[in-house]
Amino acid sequence: MATIRFGFGRLNFYLLKRRSFLLLKLIAVVFAVLLFCEFLIYYLVIFQCNWPKVKTSAYDSEQETHETVLKAMFLADTHLLGEVRGHWLDKLRREWQMERAFQTALWLLQPEVVFILGDIFDEGKWSSSQAWADDVVRFQKMFRHPPHVQLKVVAGNHDIGFHYQMDTYRIKRFEKVFNPERLFSWKGINFVMVNSVALEGDGCNICSEAEAELMEISHKLNCSREVNGLIPDQKQRSSHCENTQLQLASAPVLLQHFPLYRRSDANCSGEDAAPPEERSIPFKERYDVLSQEASQKLLWWLQPRLVLSGHTHSACEMLHGAGIPELSVPSFSWRNRNNPSFIMGSMTPTKYALAKCYLPQEDTVLITYCGAAGFLVVIMLVDLGLLASPFLLGCKLLRKFKTV
Template sequence: MALVRWGLRRHTLHPLKRKSSLLLKLTVVVFSVLLFCEYLIYYLVIFRCHWPEVKMPAHGHQKEPVLKAMFLADTHLLGEIQGHWLDKLRREWQMERAFQTALWSLQPEVVFILGDIFDEGKWSSAQAWADDVQRFQRMFRHPSHVQLKVIVGNHDIGFHYQMSKYRVKRFEKVFDSKMLFSLKGVNFVMVNSVAMEGDGCNICSEAEAGLIEISRRLNCSREVPGSSQCGGGQRLPASAPVLLQHYPLYRTSDANCSGDDAAPLEERTIPFKERYDVLSREASLKLLWWLRPRLVLSGHTHSACEVLHAGRTPELSVPSFSWRNRNNPSFIMGSLTSRDYALSKCYLPCEDTVLATYCGAAGLLMVLTLAHFERLVTPFLGTYLGLKVCTTTPGSGFCF
């Protein structure tokens, strides 16, 4: 009888041990996959990105300081009306991890976000706006030695017919949206492209007046010091500016765009609408004439495109930084001096890769569960039911 009781106890304990072993294996697999997909993958992908090398002047010239700048666009933080809580949680975690990993790995000196920071700024209430701003500041937190500059977009204050003084001032109160910014001898002009409607509205008139004044100061930086027309105020670095805005300069479509992150083929030939998809011809010509930029960076289309305006001014459309808008988000890395620049693109993890990893892990969990279930049930059937069941355990060649 003692031998029988020992045998029963032995068969009772084995399933419990196997269950605990299964739970341990499942826990390890789930934790490892979550750690990889939600944390480590950002380091593995962004570690491959490197700052481009800018051409230095020939021997005999003083070496210029190089400014390291990151450019990203269209984060579209979801609001309380159209944003589902699960979608918010997923997309904002992705952007937060990507941004924080890029800051830690690449160490930029300044970061520019080219508009459409929020998705519902054009109609959000005061409380909803405050909540959105708080989430943005948590996601895009940065050390004090890194400067963050934000350009306004149509989703932040509305299209021209929705734009109001209240929304513009609300945005400017949170983000120091000065139109002119200089660092390490590099001039940046940040334009409210929604206000470039050209219809003489108060906001539009103020924006154009500010750009004309900036144009005067840029021209004075190229003049001989002490010129009677420029006065004795603080001079800007003698450098052609980089123009930053949300809307792209005028182009008919994305037909000439190419690359993995360009618009889909079926969308590239769709004509762009002036003052909606791109700036008007008139506004584009004004900006090019007033500012004479050496480089233009814009957002809004959510896709990449390189355009050469008037045969001499390059423009780069920066893709969306949000996985909600793209499967392969990216940002631009720029090494700039007062005379030259070099750009490169840093891609973030593709969402397809993350989903495929989760699907593979789910399949592995299923295999582990079935294997343990078979090893648990087979001895039980053979011992207690008197059935002749052959084991499938490796190395066993007998039946019960």
């Protein structure tokens, strides 16, 4: 009997040891998968992105080609969920994804300025004062940045409402948090940030003020061109530009939420363009895109060399007027896309180069989790089989001694 007790004691010790080892293996696998899918994958993917090089010619000075290159990051449509339509689990998941992607991009790519092209919030058009304040705190936590990096934001229809929802209160609330400057210049590069929601063209007070601001910016830019000899009319230059604060003569980069007018996304292509079945659906003016009239005014007033916009959640490249390129930036949120991305721009006063940086795909993360779950099941089945073998052996020994 002492021998039997000793044998079963060793068997129990062996089973306990095997169970503990199985538990440790399961914990290690779960921790490794979570670490990879929720943290390391952002470094692995964004590490592959590189700043584009600005094409230079033999006539460019060394100072222009090296010292004045500005590294700018452009993203759009983060759509932070609010208290009405946002489920807490959905909010937790999407905000963690965007925070990790943004913070990883800041650390790896070191941009000097970041532009967000509208629809920062999902419910800004109707959120209460307290809900707005809560959303702002969450945004500032997610998109925190060091002091040497500037963050510039333009308003979208989900931030202040469409034209029929927009009012002075919502605009002031937005501008109190985000710098309302329309003309931003750095390293000799001019950026014009437009409240495209206010370009309805119906003569409302907010629309009239927005157009007046843009006309004033147009005047400054044109006077700067004249003073620098880009518009050869000395008499005109000395008359109406005499008391104008001059900007650098660089043609501006136009930043806005609504795209310039286009009929549809039928001519758009690429892996992050709209789905094929949606590309031929006609766009509605003043809802999906700006009106033809507003688009022509912007191009005529500002004469930009590049236009960047958001709103559609999909990528598209278009040419307007005399070959002015526009790039629609896809949504930065996994709630809107399986493959979010952002634009990296290397810019000088006369040239620019753009590149797209894709973020981890949602499908990749889900497949990794499913594969890990299957692997855990296999481990458990194998280890349970090993646990069962000594247990069955012990039962056979017990029967044998009982018969004796």
